Amino acid sequence: MPLFSEQPAKQQTRRSPRVAVTRCHPTVGAAVLFALLLGVGVAPAVASTVDAPTYAADVEPILRRHCVSCHRAGEIAPMSLLTYDEVRPWARSIRAAVAERVMPPWHADSSKVEYANDRSLDPAAIDTISRWVAAGAPLGDESRLAPPPTFTRGWRLGEPDLVFTAKQTFTVPVTADEIPYQSITFEIDLDEDLYVEAWEIRPRVLGAVHHANLVRSPRSLDGREVGIASAVMEGGDYIGSYLPGHSAVTYPEGMAYKLAKGSQLGIQVHYVSVGEEVVDELQFGVHLADGRVDKLVRVIGTDYRAIEIPPGEPEYTVVDEIRVLYDMHALSSGIHMHLRGAAYTMEAVRPDGTVALITEVPEYDFNWQSNYVLAEPVAMPKDTRLRVTSVWDNSPENPYNPDPGAWVRYGPWTDDEMVNSWAHVVLDDERLGLKVENGRVVGRHDDANLDFESPFLIQTLPQAPSFQRGAEQIESHDRGGSR
Numbered sequence: 001m002p003l004f005s006e007q008p009a010k011q012q013t014r015r016s017p018r019v020a021v022t023r024c025h026p027t028v029g030a031a032v033l034f035a036l037l038l039g040v041g042v043a044p045a046v047a048s049t050v051d052a053p054t055y056a057a058d059v060e061p062i063l064r065r066h067c068v069s070c071h072r073a074g075e076i077a078p079m080s081l082l083t084y085d086e087v088r089p090w091a092r093s094i095r096a097a098v099a100e101r102v103m104p105p106w107h108a109d110s111s112k113v114e115y116a117n118d119r120s121l122d123p124a125a126i127d128t129i130s131r132w133v134a135a136g137a138p139l140g141d142e143s144r145l146a147p148p149p150t151f152t153r154g155w156r157l158g159e160p161d162l163v164f165t166a167k168q169t170f171t172v173p174v175t176a177d178e179i180p181y182q183s184i185t186f187e188i189d190l191d192e193d194l195y196v197e198a199w200e201i202r203p204r205v206l207g208a209v210h211h212a213n214l215v216r217s218p219r220s221l222d223g224r225e226v227g228i229a230s231a232v233m234e235g236g237d238y239i240g241s242y243l244p245g246h247s248a249v250t251y252p253e254g255m256a257y258k259l260a261k262g263s264q265l266g267i268q269v270h271y272v273s274v275g276e277e278v279v280d281e282l283q284f285g286v287h288l289a290d291g292r293v294d295k296l297v298r299v300i301g302t303d304y305r306a307i308e309i310p311p312g313e314p315e316y317t318v319v320d321e322i323r324v325l326y327d328m329h330a331l332s333s334g335i336h337m338h339l340r341g342a343a344y345t346m347e348a349v350r351p352d353g354t355v356a357l358i359t360e361v362p363e364y365d366f367n368w369q370s371n372y373v374l375a376e377p378v379a380m381p382k383d384t385r386l387r388v389t390s391v392w393d394n395s396p397e398n399p400y401n402p403d404p405g406a407w408v409r410y411g412p413w414t415d416d417e418m419v420n421s422w423a424h425v426v427l428d429d430e431r432l433g434l435k436v437e438n439g440r441v442v443g444r445h446d447d448a449n450l451d452f453e454s455p456f457l458i459q460t461l462p463q464a465p466s467f468q469r470g471a472e473q474i475e476s477h478d479r480g481g482s483r
Contacts, residue, residue, distance in 0.1 A: 053132040054140020055084050062125050063087065064149055066104045069246070072151065076207045076272070082148065084139050091137040098126050105368050109360045114375040117246060156248045157200050160285030161439065164188050164265060167222075169281045172208045172271050179271045181414075183226035186265040186284060194259040194439040198250040198287040201242035201267070205280045211369060212242040212269040213336075214284065218262060225412055226266035228336055228420050236263070237299045238422050241334075241371050255426060256289045256436070257297050270367075288439025295430045297331065300324065300458050301422035302388045309340065309408040309417060314395035318419065321349075321385045323459045327428040329377035333359045335390070335421045338414045339366050339400040342393040346421060348378055349385040356380075358423065364391075366400065366414070371424075380425070386458075388421045425457070 053059060063071075063081050071081035080086050087094070097103035098121055106120035121129075132138070164186040172179070203209040215221075215231035215238050224230075228238040239257065240249050251257065267282060304320040335344050346358040356378050380386065396404040402415045410418055433448025434441050 052135035052138060053128045054138050054144075055087065055132065056140035056142055056144040058128050058140075059087070059132050060084075060145060062121070062128065064146070066119060066121060066125075068149060074206055076210065088137050088139075091133045095130050095133040098129055105365075107361045107363055107365055107368060107370065108372050109362060112357055112360055113372075116373040116375045117371075155200060155202060155285055157198055157250070157285075157287060160200065161288040162194075162286050164284045164286075166267070166282040169279050170269070170271065172205065172273060172278050172280055174275065174277055175273050179273070182269045182271060183221070183224065184267050184269055184282060185221045185226070186267070186282075188263065188265050190259065190261050190263055192440065193261050194286070195256040195289040195293055195434070195436050195441070196251075196259055196286045196439065197256055197289040198248065199239070199257070200248040200285045201240075202247065202283045202285060203242070203280050204282070205274065205278045207274045208271050208278055208280050209242060209282075210270040210272045210367070212267050212282070213369070214239045214241065214265065214267045216259065216263045216265055218260070219264060221264050221266035224266075226268045227412070228268075228422060231266070238301075241369070242267075243370065250287075251297055254292060255295045255297055256293045259286070286439075289436045290438065291436060292445065293434040293436050294432050295426045296432070298425055298427075298457065299422050300386065300425055301420060302386070303420050304388075304390070305410040305418070307392075307408065307410045307417050307419070309392055309394045311405045311407060312395055314393050314397065315342070316392045316394060318390045319387065320390070320419075320421075321387045324380050324384050324386060324425075325382060325457060325459060327379075327381050328425045328457070329379055329428065330358055330374065331377050331424045331426065332371050332373040333421070333423040334369065334371040335359075335361070335364070335388070335419065336369060337364060337366065337390065337392070337419050338417050339402060340392040340394050340398060340408060340417055341366060341390070341419075342398070343391040344419075344421070345387075345389045346423065347387045347389075348380045349387050350379075350381055351383045377426075386423065388419070390419045390421075392417060427457075 067081050069075070071077040071079065073080055079090065081090070081094075094103075101120070104119040104121065106118060108115060108118075110118050110120050166184045167187055168184050170182050170184065201212060201214060203212075213226075213228055215226060215228055215236055217231045217234050217236035219234050219236075221231075231238065237257075265284060267284075269282070271280070300322065302320045302322055304318055307318070309316045330348065333346050335341075335346070337344070341364040343362050343364055345360045348356040348358060350356065358374070358378050359372050392408070394401060394404055394406075394408055398404070406415075408415075408417050410416060412418070429449065431447065431449040433445035435443040435445060
């Protein structure tokens with residue numbers, strides 16, 4: 001969801017336990033920055049110098065790579081940034097947004113870990129935009145402009161082999177208020193296992209969906225709240241998320257996701273108003289695997305429930321760990337907390353004592369819950385401890401805090417708290433040797449390793465995690481709930 005909007009809103013800031021930043025509600029637009037600016041436009045480009053960046057040569061490639069997947073007609077951003085005429089009126093606002101690192105939306109620390117789906121701008125790109133605006137936002141030599149980007153209408157990966165349609169539509173109201181998360185289930189009747197090599201989530205109204213998390217459960221999800229933790233605890237999976245501009249996933253060759261017989265599909269959706277009442281309907285399209293499948297993409301993670309945050313506590317910290325029982329590699333990771341969530345890290349603490357950082361988010365934002373895809377998978381040998389450190393801010397300085405005076409405990413609502421982490425993994429020694437045609441297993445290769453048909457991947461560690469504020473230990477609780 002973009003920062004830019006044409007409606008003014010109050011800017012709110014807070015200091016997290018680790019870093020001071022500006023946080024913006026997803027429906028708040030560029031006008032958040034207008035409170036700091038006299039206007040969005042820039043002076044005529046007479047101030048430009050011969051060595052100043054230009055739109056044609058320098059700025060357009062940045063916007064093309066990082067912005068226009070959302071900032072174009074029919075997507076969730078409220079304005080298009082495809083052309084110079086569209087971009088120039090917003091130049092000062094764009095400069096402020098990228099300088100504050102509120103746009104493009106990206107919350108992981110990319111200076112420590114490289115991510116394949118990193119949307120952030122590096123310092124050089126931010127400097128280019130800043131100098132371009134300071135020079136008057138010149139167009140430059142139009143002959144240097146690349147051809148306009150083309151975008152696939154409809155299914156981005158082409159027509160799927162199977163399409164599962166939501167059982168319920170949702171009428172998105174005209175409102176300035178936050179719309180409660182919606183739990184939606186799909187029409188699905190699987191009488192056999194299917195192996196999926198790619199998938200895509202497609203809303204009917206693209207601009208109305210801020211994000212959505214798709215899960216599989218062996219049990220019916222009808223009439224229940226759809227959540228990552230509950231699905232995984234029931235023996236299901238977190239499959240992935242829809243984010244504007246990032247709605248499709250293709251697995252590496254030889255890997256697949258197993259959509260097991262009898263599976264039920266549900267999706268938790270964060271809708272936003274688009275200025276008029278619209279009716280949305282979600283579809284989940286899958287492309288079935290063909291050829292050899294050796295590894296399944298699986299999910300592991302933590303689900304800590306003994307949360308008791310004191311009133312006004314600005315830095316309530318939980319450290320939770322699980323132990324992996326096989327050699328494996330992490331492909332991606334993420335976490336889910338509520339409005340008081342402030343920061344988190346996920347690390348692999350290996351048996352040899354080395355620690356590999358998987359994800360560090362110094363400023364968690366409930367409105368931007370991402371799955372961070374590693375550019376290079378992280379090795380987790382057997383007996384590695386997957387350690388998740390989560391921080392909450394229950395102080396009055398947290399502008400999203402519904403009640404700083406409340407004791408906060410585990411619960412499903414946004415004024416409660418929770419912490420579910422996940423990591424998508426593949427097993428190093430898994431070699432299923434499946435012969436797959438149109439998503440169905442038709443045989444096995446002779447070199448198949450049958451030891452990894454249905455492994456139990458993790459062990460929940462018996463010790464209770466500690467709650468700390470800085471170096472001062474506050475209290476310790478028995479684990480509530482299990483993974």
